[in-house]
Amino acid sequence: MPVSSISAAVQRVENTFAKKPGLALQADSAAHAVLTGGLAIEVRHPAGHVIRTDMPAALGGGGDEVVPGWLLRAALASCAATVIAMRAERLGIRLDQLEVSANSRSDSRGLLGLDPAVPPGPLEVDLHIHVTAEGVSPRALAELVAWADEHSPVTDALRRALQVGVIVNGERQAA
Secondary structure, three states, X not given: OOOOHHHHHHHXXXXXXXXXXXXXXXXXXXXXXXXXXXXXXXXXXXOOOEEEEOOOHHHOOOOOOEOHHHHHHHHHHHHHHHHHXXXXXXXXXXXXXEEEEEEEEOOHHHXXXXXXXXXXXXXXXXXXXEEEOOOOOHHHHHHHHHXXXXXXXXXXXXXXXXXXXXXXXXXXXXX
């Protein structure tokens, strides 16, 4: 079976980073958010891509766009799916189907500051993954997903105690 273009591309990058590990460390693209009115936010990528968010009408927003928390779940689901697909290609597995849903449960009292014991973010997050590949055992698919789960950057960022620095008008704030 010929090597896919995805597998070949990943192999080239792996080879480059194996020879020159310093090339792997790089700044990620910034997300630049601007209030456009009410609670509507426009987020821009340096390449010009735009995502818009808003809050539901019940919280004073227009309700016309996705809420920021949904973007977190979208990032989690899409990153997990991407890493699964990349790893499958490297292993020569041709996926028939791959669907990933990220679900969470939150308590809005945390967002509103109504109870200091309630965190503002999700209380729990689950990834629901459906993956099939003809001729590949359920165990091999589970191992594929486990490997991808360990190597997904977004999943890692959510699981690890990542410090978020805050700089206001050019001045770093105390943590």
